[in-house]
Amino acid sequence: MGEIKLMKGNEVLAEAAIRCGCDGYFGYPITPQSEVMETLMAREPWKETGMVVLQAESEVASINMVYGAAATGKKIMTSSSSPGISLMAEGISYLAGAELPCLLVNVQRGGPGLGTIQPSQADYFQAVKGGGHGDYKLIVLAPSSVQEMNDFVDLGFELAFKYRNPAMILADGAIGQMMEKVELADYKPRWTKEEVVEKNGGWATTGKPSSRKKNVITSLEMASNDMEVRNINLQAKYRKMEEEDVRYEAIQCDDAEFILVAFGTAARVCQKAVEVARAKGLKVGLLRPITLFPFPKTIIKELARKAVGFLSVEMSAGQMVEDIKLAVYDAGSNARVNYFGRMGGIIPTPTEVVEALEDKFSWELSYGVKRSY
């Protein structure tokens, strides 16, 4: 059993980075995630593990520092919050285009614009659909506890290197700021120079010995035929992620007529909402996507066969609900898909969620069956 501590989500990100053998962190302060860099700077991991920590002049610079460092085959990360991630969009697209593994963290706050520093999930589209230019995907992990902030650092790096693709932890201000019990991971040593060459020397800019061809990190192809081939390969990689690395948690879904779908903080609220609803005699379950990309389509399709309705509960104007609708449509099911959420930094309450369920599915609840059209 690892060391047990009471810690803030943001602090845990820093601690987990040090312990998982991360080589470098580059960031720029922004609420509600500034504790990540603050914790790292106080911990001075360069003295302990050799991990580099640097405050960049902007998020534009920090994401490009990540690009440069990650391209040498090492474990590199950054963290920011919504406006900062927008500023990183070009760099993230380059990272995806050049197929560089790295870990990005977005501790989301309410937008658009400068918005609010309160928690939000309104960057779902930005995280799972692109955000920057071109056809690319990030591996997106959605923690709903401080423990998962810890676990997903290592998992994020593992998946990033498995696919040579940037991975993102999509958290929110609540998970970043709240304190919970966490079991910390044991220390893993940083990769040695030899290990980096052995694992990533086939592509990374580790310095060209005469024994191999030069390694070039680029996302540029002047010939559109070559660029299409690059795109086809990227898409094949994303399909493989969908086949091999979907993660979710299904809570009381087996007999459920209504499925709440929620991730992160909204999922925590929905866990309670399931209890409240069950106490009222409603057969409600919770599906919690852990990977937002790859999205857990298959389980939604399965659930759609018998479920009467889905309620997507989000701290946004309703973004993930579109992906649920696509999956339900793919399943050929006539289960109804609705959305309930709060915006601007407000976390919905369990009672609000149950009331929304009763309101949006009042017809189905009165007649006890799916509505036919």
Add this chain to the structure above:
Amino acid sequence: MDIQDIIKPENLVYQKTKLLTDTPMHYCPGCSHGVVHKILAELIDEMGLQDKSIGVAPVGCAVFAYNYIDIDWQEAAHGRAPAVATGISRVNPDAFVFTYQGDGDLASIGAAEIMHACNRGENILVIFINNGIYGMTGGQMAPTTLEGMVTATTPNGRNVELNGYPMRITNLIAQLPGTSYVTRQSVHTAGGVRKCKKAVKKAIQNVLDKKGTSFVEVVSTCNSGWKLSPVASNKWMEENMIPYYPLGDMKDSVKGEHSEN
């Protein structure tokens, strides 16, 4: 005497730079980029740095620099090469890291990144190709475009009321305590090439000695963008560019010191 009697190793006076690849360069004939590539390739070879070197290519005409010099390279987003180089060098302190940037890349869209990399005194070499124009995109105004100079976006000449003044960014760079060696060179004459090579060599040595950021501006021609022949470009550069961007060392010290010449 037969020609075969002359072609012997002991008679060799010059050969193709070892680290230049066989890929035909896409640069316009007369362009300075190719000459500066050659200087870099020669020095990386002569100083035994091939397996330590990581180059960062810009967005600009030199975007394909990675096709021409046989070392590991990274292609950066427009203007971001100094941040990319920072990332590389921080987690690989033993590597020889350099950026190669145009004036649009370095002095316009990437002005923040170059200032801060130099201010932090990153142990990197910056090669700055100042041709007073955006070569790659078809000859638009750069921050360095001279007053009155005609470009695609200043068809009536650069008007300082509208566009501001030609920027001597290297002078600003020399003010930053993180830089060690800051110099301005040219490669339009044989003597210039020799001097420039010497400067780049010193700059590389400074990086190896971890003295801070070394910065070499090369006042360059863009005959296609300037719409002049290569020979006329050299003359125009001498008469117009060099008076505004005078050649010579601007700073020679170590990081943290303020000595300027």
